[in-house]
Amino acid sequence: xxxxxxxxxxxxxxxxxxxxxxxxxxxxxxxxxxxxxxxxxxxxxxxxxxxxxxxxxxxxxxxxxxxxxxxxxxxxxxxxxxxxxxxxxxxxxxxxxxxxxxxxxxxxxxxxxxxxxxxxxxxxxxxxxxxxxxxxxxxxxxxxxxxxxxxxxxxxxxxxxxxxxxxxxxxxxxxxxxxxxxx
Numbered sequence: 001x002x003x004x005x006x007x008x009x010x011x012x013x014x015x016x017x018x019x020x021x022x023x024x025x026x027x028x029x030x031x032x033x034x035x036x037x038x039x040x041x042x043x044x045x046x047x048x049x050x051x052x053x054x055x056x057x058x059x060x061x062x063x064x065x066x067x068x069x070x071x072x073x074x075x076x077x078x079x080x081x082x083x084x085x086x087x088x089x090x091x092x093x094x095x096x097x098x099x100x101x102x103x104x105x106x107x108x109x110x111x112x113x114x115x116x117x118x119x120x121x122x123x124x125x126x127x128x129x130x131x132x133x134x135x136x137x138x139x140x141x142x143x144x145x146x147x148x149x150x151x152x153x154x155x156x157x158x159x160x161x162x163x164x165x166x167x168x169x170x171x172x173x174x175x176x177x178x179x180x181x182x183x
Contacts, residue, residue, distance in 0.1 A: 100116075
C-alpha cells in the first residue's frame with residue numbers, strides 16, 4: 001500500500017484590491033480510487049484573520065497546519081515571519097523533510113505559498129494555486145482577473161470549475177473562504 005501515490009486537491013487563491021479568497025476542492029484519492037468527496041482543505045484561523053489552504057498528504061498537511069499556527073503564535077501573528085519560520089524548519093528538520101504537502105496562506109495584505117523546499121513565494125498577478133489542478137486553476141484565474149471585473153470569490157470559483165473539468169483529481173465540492181480589508 002505504501003507504493004500507491006496519494007493525489008487530489010486543487011487550491012486557488014485570488015486577490016484583487018482589498019479582498020482575498022482561497023478555494024479548494026474536496027476530493028481525496030488513493031491510487032485510482034476516490035476515497036472522499038468533501039474534505040475541507042481550506043480554513044480560516046486566528047480569529048478569522050488568516051486563510052490557509054493545503055494540498056498533499058492529509059496527515060502531513062494537518063501536521064503542517066498545526067505547526068503554522070504555532071509559528072503564528074511565536075511571531076505574534078506576523079504572516080510572513082511565521083511562513084519563513086515554518087519553511088526553514090520544514091526544510092531542515094529530518095522528520096519534516098519527508099512531509100509531502102504545500103500550503104497557501106493569506107491575510108488581508110499578503111498571499112504566500114509555502115513548500116517543503118524552504119520556499120516562501122508571494123505570487124505575481126494576485127493568483128496562487130497548488131495541487132494537481134493548480135496550473136489549470138491559476139491560468140483560468142489570471143485570465144479572468146485580466147479580462148473581467150469579477151470579485152476574487154467569483155474568479156476563484158470559476159477557476160476551480162475549470163480545474164475540475166480538466167483535472168481528474170479535482171472535484172466540484174468546493175470550500176471557499178474570503179477576507180476583506182476594512183476600508
